[in-house]
Amino acid sequence: MKSLHLGVIYLLSILPLLAESGATTLNDDVLGLIVFKAGVEDPRSKLASWNEDDVDPCNWAGVRCDAKSNRVTELALDGFALSGRLGRGLLWLQFLETLSLSMNNFSGSLSPDLLRLESLRTLDLSANHLSGTIPDGFFGQCRSIRDISLAKNSISGKIPPDVGSCSTLVSLNLSSNQLSGSLPSEIWSLNALRSLDLSDNSLVGEIPLGISRMFNLRMISLRRNRLTGQLPNDTGNCMLLKSLDVGENQLSGDLPYSMRNLSTCTYLSLSSNSFSGELPAWIGEMNGLETLDLSGNKFSGGFPSSLSNLQLLKVLKLSDNSFSGGMPDSLAACRSLLDVDLSRNTLTGNLPSWVFESGFTQILLSGNKFSGPIVIPPLTDSTIQVLDLSGNAFSGKFPNEVSNLRSLEFLNLSFDSLSGPIPASVGELKSLQVLDVSGNRLSGSIPLEVGLAASLREMRLEKNSLTAEIPIQIGSCSSLAYLDLSQNNLTGPIPETLANLTNLQVVDFSRNQLSGTIPKQLADLPHLLSFNISHNQLSGDLPAGSFFNKIPPSSVTDNPGLCGSVVNLSCPGVLPKPIVLNPNSSSGDSSSNPVLSPSNLSHKKIILSISALIAIGAAAVIALGVITITVLNLRVRASTSNSATGLALSDGYLSHSPATDANSGKLVMFAGGDPEFSAGAHAVLNKDCELGRGGFGAVYKTVLRDGRSVAIKKLTVSSLVKSQDDFEKEVKRLGKVQHPNLVALEGYYWTPSLQLLIYEFVPGGSLYNHLHECSASDTLSWQERFDIILGIAKSLAHLHHLKIIHYNIKSSNVLLDGSGEAKVGDYGLAKLLPMLDRYVLSSKIQSALGYMAPEFACRTVKITEKCDVYGFGVLVLEILTGKRPVEYMEDDVVLLCDMVREALEEGRVEECMDGRLCGKFPLEETIPVIKLGLICTSQVPSNRPDMAEVVNILELIRCPQDGRQEEFC
Incomplete structure (x- = not known):
């Protein structure tokens, strides 16, 4: 590295001499590029074509020239994996119009002279490791610059007021840095600006007035900062605005009346703030809206009828507010609307039938006060895929017409007041993956037709009044991974057909009246994590198998007839009468039965029990086996x-x-x-x-x-x-x-x-060892864990880009090199097998419990990259908590996903983090990463993000704080 620096210094010292002497044919462009190359590291040899003996750089990698002057006008080295600092060699490229160095590893601070290049129009240094503050006078040197992106770096400090000097600027992106301080009012002087992205920083204070001066503005994002106060009254005067995102700040107050002017706006997100008041009627004048997200605020009152004017609206998110009244009929007129989320408000009244006829694909109404029956009209072309009506007061029968919802994948009617039987028509829902009707008043038997729901992966019928036996047809639900029938009045035996469900992970039959013995075939279930049969009337011994040998006593308690080591009760043995053998009798003389003849009682007797005979036979078999194995x-x-x-x-x-x-x-x-x-x-x-x-x-x-x-x-x-x-x-x-x-x-x-x-x-050992077998003094820091998660995500995104599915994501398949960088192994090996048998894979390859996606063992569901996403999500939670995906406690089996989800919902995130971190982790990073992990482990594959999206999300999550960077990040 020292020789590299000396080379750069030497080149810089002789540049003027070479340029003036004419002793060389090198022009300024060649000299500048060679000096730039000398100051960077090029691990992939991407700049191998850059040769100082070549007087024409126009054919060099990443270099473009003007056809007439033959001078360099564009330097685009995006994703070249270059590192080092941005040297002064770039300043020799006097005709450079585009400088794009994104997605590299450049470090150090910004050069104050970069914008001095008179011809420069585009500067993109995003997704590097630049740090320090924006130097004084940086923006003051703007000449004809049009686009600047410094996004996804570690730049800190305030946005300097001279940003208003760049009068020709069309796009400014400073997102995903560690910028702090208030938003300078001078930024509104950029009246040529069309796009402004300052999201994912730590900006504070109020948004200054003056935004109306930006009459060309099309997009502004201030998302994920710490801005306070109200939206400026002149916000709506930017009448060309198409996207406005100020979500996840601390803004409050009413919405400014001027926003009614934003008729061309297509995307509006004010989510996760403290805006209050009623939803204004003028919202209907924003008739260009396609997405409206006001979730997580303090809005109240009813819905204005003007919502019907939003004919282009596709996504409406109004959850987690205090809206009241009934389901707004105005939504029925929104012909483009697909996704409606009104969860967790105080809405009342009946559910109108038009909800099922409006072409929606997702309807989320949980946590309200709706009541009355659920009436589903006759339908032939229903588009609803997700229907969540849980946590309301719906009553009446479980609608038999549910079979009309042919596209349904997720149905949640839990914790309402439904009564009567579960209709047999549930079996007609061929796409249904999740059925949750727990916590109702359902009665009668479980319909036999449930076995026809071949795609069903999760069935929750607990806390009802179901009776009769568990139908054997349930063994035909080949995709089933989660089955909860607890707290009902079910009787009879546990069906043997349950052993057909090779994807089963969690079973809960507790608090019923089941009887008989437990089928021995259940010991062969390969992925069983929890099997709760407590508080029943079962008898006999438990199946012999690795899971049942370690089953917690709490899972089998209160079954008086059960026996075995788990319940500390010996199983009764059968002692048969002895068999008397006469060694002197002839085997051929059967007519007189010499063995039992009184005349033979005087001879010496050999008395052997059946158990002794079995022992003798077993000994012979063992001896033969030993010889064979040898x-x-x-x-x-x-x-x-x-x-x-x-x-x-x-x-x-x-x-x-x-x-x-x-x-x-x-x-x-x-x-x-x-x-x-x-x-x-x-x-x-x-x-x-x-x-x-x-x-x-x-x-x-x-x-x-x-x-x-x-x-x-x-x-x-x-x-x-x-x-x-x-x-x-x-x-x-x-x-x-x-x-x-x-x-x-x-x-x-x-x-x-x-x-x-x-x-x-890879010398650093496996991630599993670092998480579960290293001492507290060698524990991974928060930043190391975050980098490992990001590295794993990038590797999987790369594999998926190449159409390669890993199939075997787990911590023991992630190695750490000498610098702590994550390296994923064992990828793509399943393709070495003659056929992709998911049962072979699940039993032999993905042997670690807890990482396998629920759909993996289902023959009717296509295995996709989303299986890797599920395993990645589990791995994220394992890295954060330091706990294994499945933890066997003294009296229970704990699934990591469930434990973390519960902690998040109850606000106990800090409790579930790895204790060896000693609290040294930033919650503003921790909570989003946990949420990302839980989203990746969604039961519905389509709800999981792609790995490329995961990478983008993680890079956006990076710690935005300035003062805590050194301590936590």
Whole structure:
């Protein structure tokens, strides 16, 4: 690095001499670019084409020139992974119009001279690691600049008043930094400005008057700051405004009357503030609105009839306010409306039938005071996918007409006052994934037709008055992962067909009147996390299996007939009468029954019980098994020895030649070089070199002859691996996947009986070890955890961009390098199997409980990248809390997602964070990350974000505070 700095200093010192002497043909552009290159690090060699011996830079990577003058006019190096500081070499590019260096790793402070370039029109330094304050006079040098973006950096301090000097500025983006202080009124002097984004900072104080001077403004976002006071009265005078977002601040008061002028505005978000008063009638004059989000405020009163004028409205969010009155009929006239959320208000009255006929896809009305029956009209083309009417006072029957809602995926009618039976028509909802009618007064039996709901993943019928037996047809709900029938009056046995539900994770049958024994087949359920059968009349022993051997006593309590070690009650044995054998009797003389003949009682008797005979037979079987296993082990060792010998001695293995030798196998290293192992192939199979084991096989560390350490994965799924051609094609595809947050696949070895994958060696150990096995003194800090989460998200986004699904997200598959950077391994290996059998994957690969998406074991649901998103969400919560996805407590099984969700709802976030952080984490980052993790673990795949969206969200969440940056971030 020292020599690099000296080179830069030397180049800077001779530039004037070279330019004046004419001793070289290098022009200012070449000199400037070479000086710039000398001051940066280029790990991917993206700037390899930049050569000082080339007098024409117009063909260099990222460089564009004017066709006539041949001078450099554009430098676009976005996403080149460059690092270092922005040197003065850029100032030599006097004809530069566009400078775009976004998505790199540039650090240091802003150069005060960047805007001195007279021709510069666009400056984009977003998504880097720039820090410090905006230097004095930075904006004062604006000449003809039109676009400036410094978003997603760590720039702090105040926005300088001279920002008003950039009179030609059209777009200014300073979002996702750590800017503080008040918003300078001079910013409203930028009357050419069309887009202003200052979101995700720590700006305070009131929004100054004067925004009306920005008559060209189309978009303004002040979201996620700490702004107070009211919206300026002249806000509505920006009549060309299309998007206004001031959500998540501390603004209050009424909405300014001038906003009625914003007839072209399409997006308005005032969410999560303290605005109050009634929703004004003039809101209907904003007839260009497509999204209206006023959620999380203190609005009250009824809804104005003028809402019917919003003919373009698609999304309406008015939840978490104090609106009253009935369901506004004016919404029926909003022909474009799709998403309606009026949850958690004080709305009353009946539910009008037009709600089901208006083309809505999502209706959320939970937590209000609606009453009366739920009347669903005859429909043929219902578009409703999500219907939540929970937490109201709806009464009457569970509507049989629910089958008319053919597109329904989520139905929540919990904690209302519904009565009568569950209609058989529920089975006609082929797309239904979540059914929650808990906490009502439903009676009768569970309909047999429920087994027809093949997509159902969550069924909650608890806290009702259901009777009769649990139908065996429930075993046909092949996607079911969550089943709660607790606190009813169900009788009869637990159906054996429950064992067909291989995706089951949580079962609760507690507080019923179930009887009989527990089916032994339930021991084979691979993903069972909780099985509560307490307070019933069950009897007999528990099934023998890994889950039931560790089931908490609280899950089986108050079943007097149950026996076994869990309930500390021995199961009664059967003592049969002894069998008397006469050794002197002839087996052929059966007619006189010599064994029981009185004449034989004088001979010596052998008295054996049935249990003794079984023991003798078992001993014989065990002895035979020992002999068989010994022979097999000798064969395996011989085979392994032969393989190792072949590996160690064969030239075919140790060379880079792709030629295949039947005895030695085929080794390919993607980067070339000498791949021979310094310790011989025995190191690959040496137990002492083993790093760990996973669903695909064991991993060993070894050293190549060039001294470089690598990790070798010895696959143990050889019987499932594809043919050699298919195997090599898929492995070579994975070998081309390159990302800083992915463990690089460097080569492979193939024989029909042995396959090895050669990876880069990552020295820092697994994330699992750092979270669960390290001492408190070595715990990960908040910033390290945040960076790890972001690194994992970026790696998955990259994989999904390449159409690769990981399938096996868990903390033991995330490694940390020497600098603490996260590297995800084991990606894409499922494609090595001949067919994507999700049952094979769920039992062999995704063995860690808690990470697997609910839809994974459902044959009728397509496996997509959203399965990775679910596993990522669980991993996020694991990183934040330091707890495993499933925790076995003394009397219960606790699911991490449920525990964190409950803590968030009750305002106890700090309690569930990893105690080793000692409270050193910023809640303004922590809470959004927790919410993101919970959203990623949504039961409905379509509700989970894409990983690319997750990356963007995480980068927006970064700590915005200036004073706490050093302490927390």
